[in-house]
Amino acid sequence: MKLKRFLLRYYPPGIILEYEKNGALKTKSIDMLDLSPETDTEELISQIRKSEPLITASRIGQVKLLILRLQEKLSQQDNRRFYLFKMLRAHILPLTNVAFNKSGSSFITGSYDRTCKIWDTASGEELHTLEGHRNVVYAIAFNNPYGDKIATGSFDKTCKLWCAETGKCFHTFRGHTAEIVCLAFNPQSTLVATGSMDTTAKLWDVKTGEEVATLTGHSAEIISLSFNTVGDQLVTGSFDHTVSLWDVSSGRRVHTLIGHRGEISSVQFNWDCSLIITGSMDKSCRVWEAVSGKCLATLAGHKDEVLDVCFDYTGQFIATASADGTAWVYSAASYQSIARLEGHEGEISKICFNPQGSRILTASVDKTARLWDVQSGVCLQVLEGHTDEIFSSTFNYEGDTIITGSKDNTCRIWR
Structure with missing residues (x-):
């Protein structure tokens, strides 16, 4: 060596x-x-x-x-205040999701208008419109860190793979018998995983466009999925109240995580692949040990459904977002609550940390996104201007740009 x-x-x-x-x-x-x-x-x-x-x-x-x-x-101290850089009349129907490439130089938007669009972040210029789906484009992703491919999952039961540079369609993955609602690339960018209302997840070969495996075992729709950072395991969360952990190379189910009393809304691994968090309509978030499938903690505190959960990059914090209009921050080591984020006037559908782990971004039906201090729970900024609920919001890799996507058919770039 x-x-x-x-x-x-x-x-x-x-x-x-x-x-x-x-x-x-x-x-x-x-x-x-x-x-x-x-x-x-x-x-x-x-x-x-x-x-x-x-x-x-x-x-x-x-x-x-x-x-x-x-x-x-x-x-470096992060005292940035964001301002509205550009408002893009992105689509003719509401947006479903937004996602950055690794460098943050471009981002994509999915919409009910059946298209996905690629945008230049610095200019706000539309680079390509990815056309071909026959129904809502719901799930979208770049194959980060490479950023040269895009996957789009649609209510038309197909997933398409595109060239991020040219907008050309490489493959259409067919096989699901109901809507595709979640997808992810593995870290090596050799596979795409899709989760569907047909109760299955499928793995697809990026190079050949062939189906590699069908992951069966859930008894209701798969609403969320996530690869670990090594790429050897996939976790799926379902409306059947369970979470499944899969071995990617064999397509075999390793563990079924049982304990939630309601539909699963969100699942994620931490960076070192040791833990999985799950959010559920039963108003709780659970922490599981990936190796054993054992439940380590139940994070209670929300008064309504938990709609989104996430780890920060280092895996030290957990954040939860709820239909009760609040978000919570917990220690991933002690499971103790650190802060309660209060201020939104409606349910919070999306939550994420900035890359530095010092800020949290929330998106709400109250038409605003908010920035919070992780340690104190203080609201630092309200991103206002959308005229309808915000479905999706995300930071770029540097943490100095935010995209918000709304039901008002627009997306906004904040810098």
Whole structure:
């Protein structure tokens, strides 16, 4: 094995090693999820050297510089206030979802008008309209970190794979017998997973367009799915009140997570693949151990359905959004609540952390999105201007741009 070069990853903090083994170029990452500006770099380097043979004595100076750069990034204060940069009359019918590519240079919008559009973030210019679906385009995603492909899932029961550069359609994945409502690329960008109202999830080969596997076992629609960061496992959440954990290579169900008393609304892995969180219409969020499938904690506190849940990038915090108009922040280590986010005048359908883990973004039916301080729960800013409910909102990778998509047929770029 020969180390070729280092790549820096700011969110979550880590160093990617690019190395050669038997003539092939490979990568592995050194995750530093607990890194802070106060971390003792000498001690950290000695730990890394013990566990990583590729880091030889001659490379220590380089590693130290990279760690110092990560610490410098972590110590930057984030007091940004966002302003409305552009309002795009994006579609002729309401938007369903918005998503950024990794660099944040472009983003996509899906709509009830049966199209997905690609936009240039800096200019707000429409680059391509992806046409071909015969019903609502509901689920959309870039194959990040690459960002050269887009997947769109539709109520027409198909998923399409597109070239992000040209807008050309590579493949149409056919096989589901009901609406596709969720999808995801695996981290390697070799597979697309689709979840459908037909109670199944399917895995598709990005290169050939062939179906790789059908994941059967749920007894009601699959509403949410997520790959872990390694890409060897997939989690699916269903209206049958259960969550299934699947082995991607075999298509075999590894665990069924049973305990919720209502439909599942949202599922996600943490970064190191050890935990899964699930949100449910039973007003709770649960934390599960991925290896055993055991329920570790039930996060109660909401007075109505939990509509969305997420981890921050490092996996230290959990955020939950509810139909009761509030959001909660919990510690992923102690399961204790840290903050309650109050201020919205209607249900909160979407929640996410900024990449730095210091801010939370919520989208609500009250026509606003809000920015909150994670530790204090204080509302820092209200993003106003939409004339109907906001269905979708997201940060770019740097955390300095936000897109909001609304039922009012527009999306807004905030910077």
